[in-house]
Amino acid sequence: MAGVPGSAPALELRGITKRFGDLVANRSVDFDVVGGEVHALLGENGAGKTTVMRIAYGLTHPDAGSVLVEGHEVAIRSPRDAIAAGIGMVTQHFSLVGPMSVAENLALGRASGLRLDLDAARRRAVHAAERFGIRVDPDARVADLSVGEQQRVEILKALARDCRILILDEPTAVLVPAEIEALFATLRSLLEEGLSVVFISHKLGEVRAISNRVSVLRQGQMIGTVAGSTDERELARMMVGRPMLGVERSAGAPAPSEAEPVLRIRDLRVDGAHGRPSVEDVSLGVRGGEILGVAGVSGNGQTELMAVLSGMRRPVAGTVSVGDLDLTGADPRQMTAARVGRIPEDRHASLIPDLSVAYNLVMERLDDFRHSGRIDERAIRAHADELIARFDIRASPDDRVAALSGGNIQKVLLARVLSRDPRVLVVSQPTRGLDVGATEYVRSQLLARRADGAAVLLVSEDLDELLALADRLIVLYEGRIVGEMSAQEADREQLGMLMAGRGRNP
Amino acid sequence: MRLSSISTRYPVSPWSTPALVLFAIAITFVITAGPILLAGANPIAAYAEFVVIPLTSQFTLLEVLVSATPILFTGAAVAIAFRAGYWNIGAEGQLLLGAIAAAGVGTTVGDLPGIVALPAMLLGGAIAGAAWALLPALLRVRFGIDEVVTTLLLNPVALLLVNGLLHGPWRDPVTGFPESPRIAASAEFPALIDRSRLHLGFVIALVVIATAWYVIARTPAGLRLRAAGLSPHGARFAGINVSRTLIVAALASGAIAGLAGVSEVAGIQHRLTSGLSPGYGYTGIVVATLGTLTMGGVVLAALFLGDLTVGASTAARSLGIPSQLGAVVQGVLLLTVVALLTLRRGNSSRPVDAGPPAGESAEHEPAPTEGAVT
Known part of the structure; x- marks a missing residue:
C-alpha cells in the first residue's frame, strides 16, 4: 500500500524543533507519511508527539524546521493553511459548538455562501455517519452528548472534510472495540483511495493493528521508525526505554461471594x-x-x-x-x-486547576487544616509533601494543578481520595x-x-x-x-x- | 529525572499583571493624545497635569486621598464578588442604599455621642447595602438568573428611591431643596487633618481592605471563595457549598459598597443628596479590574484614579481643557486593560503558539495569573 517509489511523501516534517520555555518538546524531529499508509506516532504522554503534529496542522509554530506537502515546502501559519494544503486533524480537545446539533456542527466545517441549507447538512451528516460506520444522532445537541460521542462527531467532521492527510490524535481513547474496528475499516478504505493517516497513540495493540510504519518519540526525540509488524515488546522498549509490566488482579479473588455488599x-x-x-x-x-x-x-x-x-x-x-x-x-x-x-x-x-497542588489535596477537608482561624499553611505543605512522595506525584506543592501532565493530575486526585482511606x-x-x-x-x-x-x-x-x-x-x-x-x-x-x-x- | 523537571515547570507569561497594567496606561496615553490635542492642549503637559501635579502639593495630595476613598470601598466590594465568580455590577445601588441608611441614622441620633452614632451609622449602611445585594444573589443561586442583569437593573431603582425620599418625606424643611436635613454633628466623620476634607472614611476603607485581604488570603473561608470563583464545579465536587459562598460574597460586597455610601454622607456631604455618587459604584468595577481583583491592586488603582480625578480638575483650570477628559482617560484605560487581559487569556487558551492545552501532556501554556493574592 505504500506510495510510488521515488515520489515525494504526502507530508514530510524536517528538523522540527519546539521549545516551551526551558522545555524542549521536539528536538529536530524528522517524520514523513506517504500516500496510502498509516504511519503511527508512538510515545508516552509528554513525549512530544502531539506537539509535532500540532505544528503540522498550524496550531503551534515551530522554532525551527519545515513542513513539506507533496515535496513542496509550505508555510503553515494556522489550521486554515493546513486545511488548504489537504491536512486534517482530530485533536484530543474538541472544537465543537455545544448548543448546535451534530448536523449543524458538520455543516460549519464546510459552510460556503451565505445561506445554510440545514436539510442538506442533516442529510450529509446521516450519510457520513453511515459511510464511516460511526453512529451519532444528527439532531442531538452536541452539549448533550457524552465525551465519547462528541469525539465521534469530531472524527466525522474531519473525515467529512476533503483532506489528503488525516492526523488523528489518540482517536480511539473513547471508542469501544467494535467501534475501533469500524474506524480501522474506514481508515483502510480511505487508504485505498490514497489518503495518508498519521495515527498518534500510546496503545501498542492498536498501533500494530493499523500501521504500516511506526515512529517512536521519547522525550521530544525521534527514537526510530520501524515496520508496523514489529512486536509489542520491542515497541514498548523503544517507547518507555524498558519493557512494560502488566498490572492485573491476582487470580483467586479474595472477595467472599456470600458477604453483604457495602455499596448498594x-x-x-x-x-x-x-x-x-x-x-x-x-x-x-x-x-x-x-x-x-x-x-x-x-x-x-x-x-x-x-x-x-x-x-x-x-x-x-x-x-x-x-x-x-x-x-x-x-x-x-x-x-x-x-x-x-x-x-x-x-x-x-x-x-481547581488554578490552585496549587497542596491546596487541591486538602480542598475536601479545609477545616482539618485550620489553625486559630487561619489556613495552616505549614500543615498543608507537610501534608502535600507526604502525599507527593507517597503517590509519586511529579510536582512541587506550589505548582498549579493546571500546569501538570494528565498522569500527575490523576495522581493528585487519587492521592486526595486514597489518603482518606x-x-x-x-x-x-x-x-x-x-x-x-x-x-x-x-x-x-x-x-x-x-x-x-x-x-x-x-x-x-x-x-x-x-x-x-x-x-x-x-x-x-x-x-x-x-x-x-x-x-x-x-x-x-x-x-x-x-x-x-x-x-x-x- | 527529567520527567519531573518537565512536569514541575511551565513558562511564565511574558505579560505579568503589573507589566500589563503599565502597558495599558502607556497605550491609554497614546490613544487619548488625540482628544487632548483637539481640546487645544499639549498631551505631555496634560498628562503631567493629570498625574504628576496632584502629587506636588499637600492640598492636592490630600484631595487625591479624598477622591480615592469611595472607590477604595467600591473597588474592594466589586473585587470580592468577582473573585467568588459573582458578577456584582450593583455596587452603585448598594452604595446609595448605604447612603440612605447613613442619612436616616445620622439625622435621628442627634443627642448620642459619636462613639455610638458612628458605629450605628456604619452598621446601618452595611446592612442596607447587603440587603440590596441579597435579592439578586438569591435569584442567582435559586433560579440561575444572571446577576449581571439583576444587580445592574437595581442601580436606577436605588437612585429612584433616593430621589423619591428627597422629593418626598426627606425634603429639607428649611431650604425646600431636594436634600435631606443635615446629619447630627456627632454623626459626621472627623477630619483626619485640620482644614482638609480627608476624613475618617479613608482609614475605614483601608481597614476594610486589609481585613478583606486577610480573609481571602489567609482563612479557609477565603480559600473556599477563591476555589468557587476559579472552578465552581471543582469546588462543589470537593464538598464546598458554592451557593452559600456566592451569597456570602454578594452580601459582603453589598455591605462594603454600602459603607462607601456611609463614608460619602458622613465624611463629605453630611446629608443625603441625589448627586452623592457620580458613579462610584461603576468606577469600583474599573478599580477592581485595574487592580486585577487583588486587594493591593485595588489600593493602587483607587489611588491612581483619585490622582487622575484631581489632576483632571486642576488641568481644566490651568490648561483650559474640559475636565471630562479625566473621565475619557479613565474610560479608555478600562477598555485597554480589559482588552489586554482578554488578549492574554485568549493567547493562552487559543492554541496558536501556546503549546497544547495543559493537562494532556507535559508541555504547557503560559500561565494566566488568576488566583494571585496581593
Missing part, C-alpha cells in the same frame, strides 16, 4: 436530556474487596451513574446506600463523610489518556485498595482494563444493565455484543 444501588433512575431517563432500573451491589467493572460505550448512562455516586446529581427514583447509611441524594460532602472516594472521568473539572471507591476512566507508567501506577493503586477490603466500582470503556482488574462485570446499554458476568467467564466478543446493544434482553 436499588432501582436507580436518573433523568437525562430529551426527557428520557439516562439511567433506569439499575440495581447493583459491590462487596468489600471486590472490583465491579461497568462496561459500556460512553453515553449509555455511565456519566449519570457516576454523577449520582459522586453526589453531584440527585436521582429521580431509587436508593443508594453504603453499609447501613442511606446516601440517596447525598451531596459531595456527605459522600466524602461516608468514606466514598470519587474519581470521575473528568479530572480537570474535579479539581475510603471504604467505597467509585472510579471512572481512571487511565484514559495516561501514559504506560501512570496507567500501571493507577491500576496497581486500585488493586491495592481492593486488597485492603474496599468496594470498588470501576467504570471503563477499556475492556482490557476491565478484564485485568474487575472481579465481576456489568454492561450498561441505554441506561440499563444488559448483562452481568464474572470476569473469568467474560469473553470479549460477547461483551462487545452486549455493549453494542445486540445482547439478550435483560
Whole structure:
C-alpha cells in the first residue's frame, strides 16, 4: 500500500524543533507519511508527539524546521493553511459548538455562501455517519452528548472534510472495540483511495493493528521508525526505554461471594436530556474487596451513574446506600463523610486547576487544616509533601494543578481520595489518556485498595482494563444493565455484543 | 529525572499583571493624545497635569486621598464578588442604599455621642447595602438568573428611591431643596487633618481592605471563595457549598459598597443628596479590574484614579481643557486593560503558539495569573 517509489511523501516534517520555555518538546524531529499508509506516532504522554503534529496542522509554530506537502515546502501559519494544503486533524480537545446539533456542527466545517441549507447538512451528516460506520444522532445537541460521542462527531467532521492527510490524535481513547474496528475499516478504505493517516497513540495493540510504519518519540526525540509488524515488546522498549509490566488482579479473588455488599444501588433512575431517563432500573451491589467493572460505550448512562455516586446529581427514583447509611441524594460532602472516594472521568473539572497542588489535596477537608482561624499553611505543605512522595506525584506543592501532565493530575486526585482511606471507591476512566507508567501506577493503586477490603466500582470503556482488574462485570446499554458476568467467564466478543446493544434482553 | 523537571515547570507569561497594567496606561496615553490635542492642549503637559501635579502639593495630595476613598470601598466590594465568580455590577445601588441608611441614622441620633452614632451609622449602611445585594444573589443561586442583569437593573431603582425620599418625606424643611436635613454633628466623620476634607472614611476603607485581604488570603473561608470563583464545579465536587459562598460574597460586597455610601454622607456631604455618587459604584468595577481583583491592586488603582480625578480638575483650570477628559482617560484605560487581559487569556487558551492545552501532556501554556493574592 505504500506510495510510488521515488515520489515525494504526502507530508514530510524536517528538523522540527519546539521549545516551551526551558522545555524542549521536539528536538529536530524528522517524520514523513506517504500516500496510502498509516504511519503511527508512538510515545508516552509528554513525549512530544502531539506537539509535532500540532505544528503540522498550524496550531503551534515551530522554532525551527519545515513542513513539506507533496515535496513542496509550505508555510503553515494556522489550521486554515493546513486545511488548504489537504491536512486534517482530530485533536484530543474538541472544537465543537455545544448548543448546535451534530448536523449543524458538520455543516460549519464546510459552510460556503451565505445561506445554510440545514436539510442538506442533516442529510450529509446521516450519510457520513453511515459511510464511516460511526453512529451519532444528527439532531442531538452536541452539549448533550457524552465525551465519547462528541469525539465521534469530531472524527466525522474531519473525515467529512476533503483532506489528503488525516492526523488523528489518540482517536480511539473513547471508542469501544467494535467501534475501533469500524474506524480501522474506514481508515483502510480511505487508504485505498490514497489518503495518508498519521495515527498518534500510546496503545501498542492498536498501533500494530493499523500501521504500516511506526515512529517512536521519547522525550521530544525521534527514537526510530520501524515496520508496523514489529512486536509489542520491542515497541514498548523503544517507547518507555524498558519493557512494560502488566498490572492485573491476582487470580483467586479474595472477595467472599456470600458477604453483604457495602455499596448498594436499588432501582436507580436518573433523568437525562430529551426527557428520557439516562439511567433506569439499575440495581447493583459491590462487596468489600471486590472490583465491579461497568462496561459500556460512553453515553449509555455511565456519566449519570457516576454523577449520582459522586453526589453531584440527585436521582429521580431509587436508593443508594453504603453499609447501613442511606446516601440517596447525598451531596459531595456527605459522600466524602461516608468514606466514598470519587474519581470521575473528568479530572480537570474535579479539581481547581488554578490552585496549587497542596491546596487541591486538602480542598475536601479545609477545616482539618485550620489553625486559630487561619489556613495552616505549614500543615498543608507537610501534608502535600507526604502525599507527593507517597503517590509519586511529579510536582512541587506550589505548582498549579493546571500546569501538570494528565498522569500527575490523576495522581493528585487519587492521592486526595486514597489518603482518606475510603471504604467505597467509585472510579471512572481512571487511565484514559495516561501514559504506560501512570496507567500501571493507577491500576496497581486500585488493586491495592481492593486488597485492603474496599468496594470498588470501576467504570471503563477499556475492556482490557476491565478484564485485568474487575472481579465481576456489568454492561450498561441505554441506561440499563444488559448483562452481568464474572470476569473469568467474560469473553470479549460477547461483551462487545452486549455493549453494542445486540445482547439478550435483560 | 527529567520527567519531573518537565512536569514541575511551565513558562511564565511574558505579560505579568503589573507589566500589563503599565502597558495599558502607556497605550491609554497614546490613544487619548488625540482628544487632548483637539481640546487645544499639549498631551505631555496634560498628562503631567493629570498625574504628576496632584502629587506636588499637600492640598492636592490630600484631595487625591479624598477622591480615592469611595472607590477604595467600591473597588474592594466589586473585587470580592468577582473573585467568588459573582458578577456584582450593583455596587452603585448598594452604595446609595448605604447612603440612605447613613442619612436616616445620622439625622435621628442627634443627642448620642459619636462613639455610638458612628458605629450605628456604619452598621446601618452595611446592612442596607447587603440587603440590596441579597435579592439578586438569591435569584442567582435559586433560579440561575444572571446577576449581571439583576444587580445592574437595581442601580436606577436605588437612585429612584433616593430621589423619591428627597422629593418626598426627606425634603429639607428649611431650604425646600431636594436634600435631606443635615446629619447630627456627632454623626459626621472627623477630619483626619485640620482644614482638609480627608476624613475618617479613608482609614475605614483601608481597614476594610486589609481585613478583606486577610480573609481571602489567609482563612479557609477565603480559600473556599477563591476555589468557587476559579472552578465552581471543582469546588462543589470537593464538598464546598458554592451557593452559600456566592451569597456570602454578594452580601459582603453589598455591605462594603454600602459603607462607601456611609463614608460619602458622613465624611463629605453630611446629608443625603441625589448627586452623592457620580458613579462610584461603576468606577469600583474599573478599580477592581485595574487592580486585577487583588486587594493591593485595588489600593493602587483607587489611588491612581483619585490622582487622575484631581489632576483632571486642576488641568481644566490651568490648561483650559474640559475636565471630562479625566473621565475619557479613565474610560479608555478600562477598555485597554480589559482588552489586554482578554488578549492574554485568549493567547493562552487559543492554541496558536501556546503549546497544547495543559493537562494532556507535559508541555504547557503560559500561565494566566488568576488566583494571585496581593
